[in-house]
Amino acid sequence: MLQTLTSRTYPSIRFFNSTAVIKSSSLTLKEALENVIPQKRNTVKELKSTYGGTVVGPITISSVLGGMRGNQSMFWQGTSLDPEHGIRFQDLTIEQCQKRLPNTGVDGDNFLPESMLWLLMTGSVPTFEQTGSLRRELAIRGRKLPHYTEKVLLSLPKDMHPMTQLAIGLASMNKGSIFAKNYQKGLIGKNDFWKDTLEDSLNLIASLPLLTGRIYSNITNEGHPLGEYSEHVDWCTNICSLLGMTNGRSSSNTCNLNSQQSLDFINLMRLYTGIHVDHEGGNVSAHTTHLVGSALSDPYLSYSSGIMGLAGPLHGLAAQEVVRFLIEMNSNISSTEQEEEIKNYLWKVLNSNRVIPGYGHAVLRKPDPRFTAMLEFAQKRPTEFKDDENVLLMQKLSEIAPKVLLEHGKSKNPFPNVDSASGILFYHYGIRELLFFTVIFGCSRAIGPLTQLVWDRILGLPIERPKSLNFEGLQALTNNDN
Ligand SMILES: CC(=O)SCCNC(=O)CCNC(=O)[C@H](O)C(C)(C)COP(=O)(O)OP(=O)(O)OC[C@H]1O[C@@H](n2cnc3c(N)ncnc32)[C@H](O)[C@@H]1OP(=O)(O)O
Numbered sequence: 010m011l012q013t014l015t016s017r018t019y020p021s022i023r024f025f026n027s028t029a030v031i032k033s034s035s036l037t038l039k040e041a042l043e044n045v046i047p048q049k050r051n052t053v054k055e056l057k058s059t060y061g062g063t064v065v066g067p068i069t070i071s072s073v074l075g076g077m078r079g080n081q082s083m084f085w086q087g088t089s090l091d092p093e094h095g096i097r098f099q100d101l102t103i104e105q106c107q108k109r110l111p112n113t114g115v116d117g118d119n120f121l122p123e124s125m126l127w128l129l130m131t132g133s134v135p136t137f138e139q140t141g142s143l144r145r146e147l148a149i150r151g152r153k154l155p156h157y158t159e160k161v162l163l164s165l166p167k168d169m170h171p172m173t174q175l176a177i178g179l180a181s182m183n184k185g186s187i188f189a190k191n192y193q194k195g196l197i198g199k200n201d202f203w204k205d206t207l208e209d210s211l212n213l214i215a216s217l218p219l220l221t222g223r224i225y226s227n228i229t230n231e232g233h234p235l236g237e238y239s240e241h242v243d244w245c246t247n248i249c250s251l252l253g254m255t256n257g258r259s260s261s262n263t264c265n266l267n268s269q270q271s272l273d274f275i276n277l278m279r280l281y282t283g284i285h286v287d288h289e290g291g292n293v294s295a296h297t298t299h300l301v302g303s304a305l306s307d308p309y310l311s312y313s314s315g316i317m318g319l320a321g322p323l324h325g326l327a328a329q330e331v332v333r334f335l336i337e338m339n340s341n342i343s344s345t346e347q348e349e350e351i352k353n354y355l356w357k358v359l360n361s362n363r364v365i366p367g368y369g370h371a372v373l374r375k376p377d378p379r380f381t382a383m384l385e386f387a388q389k390r391p392t393e394f395k396d397d398e399n400v401l402l403m404q405k406l407s408e409i410a411p412k413v414l415l416e417h418g419k420s421k422n423p424f425p426n427v428d429s430a431s432g433i434l435f436y437h438y439g440i441r442e443l444l445f446f447t448v449i450f451g452c453s454r455a456i457g458p459l460t461q462l463v464w465d466r467i468l469g470l471p472i473e474r475p476k477s478l479n480f481e482g483l484q485a486l487t488n489n490d491n
């Protein structure tokens with residue numbers, strides 16, 4: 010299906026052909042990227058000169074008034090979304106990523122998000138050594154937050170929404186943007202914009218464990234650290250330690266996780282942040298990052314804007330809403346086995362014109378494979394989850410809610426999306442601040458849109474500026490139709 014879509018759009022040219030998804034040698038990330046740039050720049054040049062006039066598809070009044078649904082009008086390389094089969098990362102499914110992308114080699118049953126970053130950026134599966142070197146590079150880049158960012162975050166009210174704190178923290182880092190500084194001084198030419206964008210993007214991604222830890226300690230521990238940062242561990246282990254959620258010397262282990270739970274929590278973080286990185290270009294957080302970046306705003310400002318979009322309840326904030334919803338429903342039903350009670354509860358929500366969070370999707374028309382991957386995480390650990398009423402309800406709901414939504418007849422997709430499983434698993438291990446879940450989403454989502462931002466600059470994509478239409482403009486079109 011995906012092949013058909015790709016070949017229909019570009020009849021004779023493929024941007025990354027599938028043979029490119031092979032193990033690359035021992036190059037660094039920047040070198041591997043430099044290697045593929047000339048070919049991709051040529052491809053884009055040829056597409057524009059030879060096929061520039063090829064029609065991609067119609068734009069209807071429904072799509073102008075309907076959130077641009079179905080418009081194929083953005084270039085996005087790292088991931089693509091098939092309505093029936095879900096997300097592919099450079100043409101690899103989640104399952105294929107699980108098999109082919111390197112993990113730590115010691116304690117991981119999940120690939121490292123660092124290897125996903127490499128895959129998205131270069132189009133190639135990294136070697137074990139390349140993943141290790143990128144892991145070390147990020148750990149070193151991320152060892153310290155700028156002092157002004159620390160100061161800004163410490164000064165924020167502790168009850169400010171964690172997503173607002175994240176957006177502020179990221180925006181404040183624009184003060185240290187290498188791209189912004191060199192652009193302002195006129196030190197870089199258009200062809201090289203990508204190099205400083207890559208530097209800033211890697212620094213931003215690397216800073217997320219400390220930023221996230223700082224925000225979590227702000228909201229739960231009066232700003233006092235809950236764990237220590239280490240240059241010797243992977244990105245996710247640092248996130249977990251700084252949340253105080255590992256069983257080791259570097260963490261306060263506030264939830265008293267035993268060593269198996271601690272390892273499971275780290276692997277949950279690797280799974281979650283590995284598969285939430287991107288969902289092609291049209292979703293709100295990715296699209297916003299791309300749009301703001303198209304004005305040559307630096308990666309900090311661009312992704313801070315993306316975070317503000319992710320903070321909407323119809324997008325990433327649904328992760329928080331789902332957990333609230335499950336907990337509330339559990340306190341209103343007598344047991345997760347009572348299907349009728351659950352149905353009645355759902356109908357009450359629908360009849361009061363509210364949405365069922367964690368269900369539906371703008372593009373997907375089948376259960377989200379990311380939801381399935383999260384669910385499988387719990388199913389592989391039956392002893393750990395067997396008594397968790399919220400996890401049981403999450404599972405049960407995935408069978409009942411689609412039937413109710415189908416009967417309701419509005420939602421084009423009655424199935425669970427990724428948000429319906431993720432938060433409640435983090436909640437199980439002890440992350441109880443519901444407002445915080447979307448911050449973890451924000452750590453992951455940096456990887457896809459910032460990769461695309463680097464490619465936007467490599468390919469010299471212009472400022473985005475679609476044409477808008479007013480009532481009179483639309484009216485004129487309907488007159489033309491008659
Ligand atoms: C990471 C992510 O962003 S995944 C998405 C996370 N968001 C959620 O889970 C929130 C709940 N879901 C929704 O609100 C929607 O399904 C969205 C925002 C994800 C997609 O929106 P759309 O593309 O507009 O969905 P769709 O075309 O199916 O909507 C048609 C109608 O069904 C309704 N609908 C869609 N999903 C749901 C739902 N879960 N519960 C109730 N009604 C729904 C819409 O509100 C709309 O109603 P309207 O005609 O009265 O305006």
Ligand SMILES: O=C([O-])CC(=O)C(=O)O
Nearest residue numbers: 287288291292293371372
């Ligand atoms: O694709 C979308 O519109 C929403 C989504 O699932 C995501 O961004 O992960």
